[in-house]
Amino acid sequence: xxxxxxxxxxxxxxxxxxxxxxxxxxxxxxxxxxxxxxxxxxxxxxxxxxxxxxxxxxxxxxxxxxxxxxxxxxxxxxxxxxxxxxxxxxxxxxxxxxxxxxxxxxxxxxxxxxxxxxxxxxxxxxxxxxxxxxxxxxxxxxxxxxxxxxxxxxxxxxxxxxxxxxxxxxxxxxxxxxxxxxxxx
Numbered sequence: 001x002x003x004x005x006x007x008x009x010x011x012x013x014x015x016x017x018x019x020x021x022x023x024x025x026x027x028x029x030x031x032x033x034x035x036x037x038x039x040x041x042x043x044x045x046x047x048x049x050x051x052x053x054x055x056x057x058x059x060x061x062x063x064x065x066x067x068x069x070x071x072x073x074x075x076x077x078x079x080x081x082x083x084x085x086x087x088x089x090x091x092x093x094x095x096x097x098x099x100x101x102x103x104x105x106x107x108x109x110x111x112x113x114x115x116x117x118x119x120x121x122x123x124x125x126x127x128x129x130x131x132x133x134x135x136x137x138x139x140x141x142x143x144x145x146x147x148x149x150x151x152x153x154x155x156x157x158x159x160x161x162x163x164x165x166x167x168x169x170x171x172x173x174x175x176x177x178x179x180x181x182x183x184x185x
Contacts, residue, residue: 011064011143012065012068015061015064015065015068015143016065018057018061019057019058019061019062019065022054022055022057022058022061023054023058025050025051025053025054026051026054026055026058029044029047029048029050029051029054030051032044032047033047045125046125046126048125049123049124049125049126049128050126052133053133056133056134056136056137057136059140060136060137060139060140060141061136061139061140061143062140063102063140063141063143063144063147064140064143064144064146064147066165067095067144067147067148067151067165068147068150068165068166068167069165069167069168070151070163070164070165070167070168071165071168072165074164080172084162084173087162087170087172088155088159088162091151091152091155091162091163091164091170092152092155092156095148095149095151095152095155096148096149096152098145098148099144099145099146099148099149099152100145102141102142102144102145102148103141103142103145105138105141106138106141106142106145107138109134109137109138109141110138112134112137113131113134113135113137113138114131116130116131116134117129117131147165147166150166151163151164151165151166154166161173
């Protein structure tokens, strides 16, 4: 069990590192384009590619992080009005079906990445193999699927609470002060 906790903590730190630097790269590239265009009369040829790579990484690697923290997009009008038992059932079924969909997406996106790798395509400015850009898509889907399975499991094992993510209790069950601390409104 300690091995799984250490692995989970390592994955969390890796996700935070990757997401942080992807966002920083996006900001640097977006800021550098108008500055270099104004000062030098041209833009950096690789800026668009680096931005595209960073957005792809942040988007797909962010799936797992958002699922862990309970910050994923949800349509919760019915859920918020539902009694505890209904929310508990939904908190088990929804992550289960979401995980299945993410694993299917991971499978098909892996096939796509392998197809791109076999084609030998490279990016225009950096001349980087294109599959490196796209390999984060199946990784993000797979890690997201694992996080949703974990969300389902924590809701199965803890009968007294509803969790939106492994690190986030349902804000409907928290006191007002706790809700303010978690950032849910």
